[in-house]
Amino acid sequence: MSSAGRGIFLTEILDNRALYPDTHVISIKRPAGFPDTEPGGFISIRAVENTTPLLLRPFSIMWQDDEHIEILVKVVGPGSEALSKKRTKEPVKILGPLGGRTFPAPSQRPVILIAGGTGIAPIAYAIKKWSAAGVSNAVLIYGAASSVGIARDILDEVVIESHYATLDGSLGFEGDAVELFKSLALDNSLPEGDIYSCGPRGMVRALCDAVAGLGGMYKGRFAHHYTSLEAVMACGLGACRGCTVPLKGDGESALKTVCSDGPVFDAEEIDWEGWTW
Amino acid sequence: MSSAGRGIFLTEILDNRALYPDTHVISIKRPAGFPDTEPGGFISIRAVENTTPLLLRPFSIMWQDDEHIEILVKVVGPGSEALSKKRTKEPVKILGPLGGRTFPAPSQRPVILIAGGTGIAPIAYAIKKWSAAGVSNAVLIYGAASSVGIARDILDEVVIESHYATLDGSLGFEGDAVELFKSLALDNSLPEGDIYSCGPRGMVRALCDAVAGLGGMYKGRFAHHYTSLEAVMACGLGACRGCTVPLKGDGESALKTVCSDGPVFDAEEIDWEGWTW
Amino acid sequence: MGGMDLVSGRGVEVTIGSAVFKNPVFLASGPAGYGLEYETVIDLAVLGGVVAKTITYKPLVGNRGARLRETPSGLLNSIGLENVGCEAFLSEKLPAMVERGMRPIVSIGAEGWEDYERLLERLSGTEGFDAVEINLSCPNVDIGGMAVGRDPELVEKYVRRASEVLGGKCILAKLTPNVEDIVPLALSAEGAGADGIVAVNTIVGMDIDVRNRKLVFDRVTAGLSGPAILPVALAAVWKIARSVEIPVVGVGGISSVDDALKFFMAGAAAVEVGTAIFYDPELPVRIIERLEKDGIPERLSG
């Protein structure tokens, strides 16, 4: 994603609805001049006027059209909590669009989209955007703690093959998204294609292990695995060098910034072992 | 006022109405065990959950009955702004009742109550409480920037002789409360009695000067002048020694704490000249 | 590191020198005065200790001018050691503290050496307390205070004298963070017989009233406390705890139960709550409850 048109924008909240008690869909007025984005792109938001918390909070773009930018906000701390309380018409400052590398648009190969929890945000954007662009050979695997956490309605009318996993078994497969992926792969129910994932770090790492662990006829079936990562960020622009992720290197792993070298990375390149922070 | 029963209480907002855009009447549920108070008593409120602003904010009690504690909040900075946004049912922590010396209850002598701006809060409490207790020989002089700032309705049904001053002349006397006081005194329209005042420091100081400047037959007419002061406070309890006011002394003025030696002081004892902070 | 291991089932008593405190949560010297002022607000008897406002030999009136100023997540104060003096303290405040079930820790300061000796003399043989905190670190007075606390030799001299005169009592030395390296000061205090190190006092800062174009404080600078300084205090405690053998008492910016746990993990044997008492008087009690429930967190290795 190019940085052209990137900026700090004063805009306003259009709508804020609680999807479930701790997760909100916030619709922000797309400011004039705010560029088009690709799935994996994100914005940073100033959640409060004062200095606690100090930094902007990054959120993946879940949908964007001429008038709206939509994000999914899970309340995990003071910043997300302040955001979850914002009301329609409240002014808000956003920095964006951010991200140096987003999810590549799928070519002919099928895509297997795997989301855990709020990781659904950029994945939902991908599904909606690409469905609209005619991509049809996509499969969604979406895991959450319980059926309450499976936000099916944010996918609206989009119909793609979808598989749900819940830890409590309240919807779909009982277990997590990675277990579901494995079971589908071993069932031969997944097409040969590329994986696009977003979710907690543990999930993405387990997914890498799962893909690597697939032997026999499944080996090499999933050529690419793109994943959108998270890290604590300050600038969001590649300036401060604060949001590092280690990629496998020759000797010591190389440090890249999640905000500007990512947030989308080749999952196989990540030095999971060395990523101790 | 004794400190018996003083404590930190978790209670809730019962009502918050904007008297005018920047001044709110906030009604707080009187917590179980919260003692009775006298006019001049105050509470300190935690306006935010986080640490900006850090300290509790002190507000005079404007009314108190079995169920309510009412305060008048003028928005002047982050703490009062946060308070002004609190909604019914929101939880709130208050420390109180605070104040070591409150307005003495009037005996037989008439009282002349003089309020400027939000200084009306403890004065209104005095009027309502004492009216209910049968005190009738009271006169109110109340000044504000404009008629909008004269909150007549907070005095409800209470009828005492009232004189209003507005800087823009939109209601009553054109000028400030002290000028109105002077003009009434020179007109011989004020009874011989004690003055109870609360308002900006400049107003109270000017009032002291005005009283002292009254010569001839007016001299000594107002035997006492009690005034409720403000200062930046941390503990509100006399512990930290942070909220000093200098009182005239033999040599160097003596430093007293507004929170526990006051907030009500004998106005004539204040070392206005030495109070440079 | 790694792993959750808070629950150790141990009691929460802490021993510093000759003194045993029933738990390691104290009120810091200053914000809460002599504790008495908070009497009806919190249950002071449940606290491990209450460090009284620093006393000097004679009463001090403290500084003129503004004494308090909020900063982002912080508080600047310039109280200037206003206190009732040792006579009134010993005859009025201390007995009242004891009577109300508080465990007093007597904080002592001085305007110079002679003053200090007189104060120690007056305290020696006095009953009602078994722990003393030497305030070697007040930034808001001209004589004594931080000026002494920055010089390892003076720290040594002051602490040694207290150990000699008050032999048998628990002697804590409270240090200033306004130095290049706090460790040599801690080592000096330890070498001179301190039973524990208290770190830290406030950090030198200042503010300006832009609208009125004037200095906020008559003495220009003041002492910064509150959450803003927690990272600095924590680093000081971490370093000292790795340099001395005696217990370290952590103070500076503690504003939540988690903040207190950080200090224990950094190596503190006890903590003091200062500024937070202003906006969350119940915090010390919540910390104690947590410690009693989960045990005192072990210090991190490293």
Added chain:
Amino acid sequence: MGGMDLVSGRGVEVTIGSAVFKNPVFLASGPAGYGLEYETVIDLAVLGGVVAKTITYKPLVGNRGARLRETPSGLLNSIGLENVGCEAFLSEKLPAMVERGMRPIVSIGAEGWEDYERLLERLSGTEGFDAVEINLSCPNVDIGGMAVGRDPELVEKYVRRASEVLGGKCILAKLTPNVEDIVPLALSAEGAGADGIVAVNTIVGMDIDVRNRKLVFDRVTAGLSGPAILPVALAAVWKIARSVEIPVVGVGGISSVDDALKFFMAGAAAVEVGTAIFYDPELPVRIIERLEKDGIPERLSG
């Protein structure tokens, strides 16, 4: 003191040594990288100067482990001077900065004396910049940085060498507040030929991840910046401005226009905005607008 006298009608140009800056508002070294990253976000050409990320002779990869941690009104960072090295800086970053209308101030650091000499050598005679800021104060590296900046003799040595080798350019010395008294360091720098003093860099602090029972930073401590440290930075600037003849550049916690004005009143000739660029990128421009409207506030007497 007293009275409102901001409106002086003067221009906002500021001269430091041989360099004239069109206004006294700079971006501080580090948070904004080489300025380029903020290109589309703010109009960098209106700034008085952009202090680039500190460069060393060779590229540095910086620290492993977490690099950022929020604290109340503050930010701890442990970037560890990650930078592209002087070659890439001179061939790519600097020309790009100039091309985009920025007024670059080159921040230099070194891992030891030899490294420093090589860097100065490489910079000498190079075009494209006329001001240098010597980073004598990074707390996040083992060699060079703060270790040098705490020692008046080393400060003198480093600054003198820069003045010799880069003669003609404006030399700024950036100091650390992690000392007992910052004034002797400022005097050393002044004596060695610095044209201006920049105060302050970050304050040493640390944090602990309570839930996971582990240190946040691999190097244990990190550098604290942001509004939390403003009172400390302001006091440093106040003191330095009353001790040296050369201009002082104030940095530390500036988070509003009023904050910037405080530094001018304390005696700063210019200010730098660091951490605030993260959450309020437009702040430097708002400060400039205010200064252009009302003039640069005069320093307070005292």
